[in-house]
Amino acid sequence: MSDNNIIDLKNITVEYDGEQVLKGLDLSIRDGEFVTLLGPSGCGKTTTLRIIGGFVEPDSGDVFFDGQRINGVQPYRRQVSTIFQRYALFPHLNVYENIAFGLRVKKVPEKELKVRVREAIELVGLRGFEKRHIDTLSGGQQQRVAIARSLVTRPKVLLLDEPLAALDLKLRKDMQVELKNIQKTLGITFIFVTHDQEEALSMSDTVIVMDKGVIQQIGTPQDIYNEPVNAFVADFIGESNIVDGVMLRDGLVRFAGQSIPCVDKGFEKNEPVDVVIRPEDIDVVEKGKSPLSGTVDSVTFKGVHYEAIVDVDGFKWMIQTTDLIREGEEIGILLNPDDIHVMKKSEYSGMFGDYSSFSDEMDTISQPDYDPEGESLPAEDEE
């Protein structure tokens, strides 16, 4: 990874039918980075990708590639390549010719073409499939053809638009590892769009969390998970209990009727804040051994741990613990100072992080990206 930026977006605004899809977006991506744009559908992540690819012209703002302004440059003249959501392979060509397409249109000599296509086929592990018709391939194999087809043109930046969304869970995990390996081997920049937070955390050098056309947070996966900037990020990435609190002074926050030591500082005295506690950070102890306590509402066995909904001072918390606890039991809740993360109040305060109406099904339905029809992204042509 080098220090110079390969892509710079400056103050990008995009509007569709009077609706602002991107609102003054600023973004810099370093050469050789694996960057993920993460957010619910309609957050503007696909539009951002299409601006870099050259398929969408921003209404205002500038796009730079390697320091050069590339607004208005046609997609076929850009040194980026896109892997589309449904791969968009050419059904009239076989695997070999699909991969060779980008070299044929650039009139690469046959000898060089053969070598490069062979390399690409090896890279994605499709040897022996050269003559196969696209229709006869599985989803995973089609995905590999799409990757090889893009990489064979040696782009400086590879744009991936939810490339794993159509694959089943097992295959998706394998492809995550494989994509990451390919990126490391080639050392080129990958810009990956997904709404799957786990995928984002496990693959990326940098995660960019977006919502409503605005970047909410940019950081390493660890930063994003451990130090979310607001309730949206905290809720979108993993499970979180988000409770109302007051910052009494540096290192001391009051919530759930108790004053608890924490490591956060830099807030005003008595500033109202959002307090994030990750369910897996909570220690369950005997009642009375900690100032915080609650009543267990329900317990679900999840294999690795139990997942309990606990009533703490009228607010429902989720707790993940390996200790055996029973419904109706009164438990003590122990928090170390670094288990607590304090955030400034934002427009998202109070919208997330309460488990009072929680069930697995409810969780899916209330996810911002839940769509009963499957896929419906704006600016996406459904085939």
Add this chain to the structure above:
Amino acid sequence: MKKKSLSSRLVGSPYYVWAAIFIVVPVIMVLYYSLTDRNGSFTLSNIADLRLYADTLVLSVWLGAIATAVCFVISYPIAYILSRAKASTQRTLMLLVMLPMWINLLLRTYSWMTILEDTGIINSLLAKIGIGPVHMINTSGAVVLGMVYNFMPYMIMPLYSVMTKIGRNTIEAAQDLGASSLQVLCRVVFPMSVPGIASGITMVFVPCVSTFYISQKLGGTGYTLIGDVIDTQFTNNARNMGATLSLILMVMIIICMLVMNQFTSDDDEGAMLV
């Protein structure tokens, strides 16, 4: 199993009856008449007499081929623009393509006569600005024009149908890989629309070759086509020769369809071939 096949056969039976009466019986009758003389006894003289009509056959195929080619050249860009337009625009434009088909073929051809005649609309307009008159009616050009005008929707529809199936993503992927607009057209859109091209060509070429009315009205006596000859044979009660000519036309059409079928794979719904 057996019961199911029986019931499905029963469901299909009206079609079989229909096909027998309106397809099989007429074909047998054509065969019978073409191999018999006026008195009903067997003869091959009708087939031997075909050589008298060789010129007409060649002319029919030639004019049909030109009309099909012209149709294709005009329809392809129209179909492409149609398929890339907004959904509401597509509906309106499609209606405009179909609209002439609501008017009777005879009426449309008569209209062309009044437009193309030596004293017709075009020539009187030309006379006003001091040009002409240009002789247009009763030329091969007029016949081709009539064919193109009447059969163009049959070319546009199958082309439009396959082109709407080419996703925007597929075209974007080609651009993304470095293909210019021309390369996208030659390497992606054109090959992917081959099934539509094949069925469009068949659907225009077949009626063009066998047409008789258009050539009579717009071509005068100079451009008698195979369809006209068959028409005259039957109206002059020479049905044996007429049947032989019909038979040879049928054979030509079947050959044409077999050739075109090579370009349409089974799973291409866009193709409208039988």
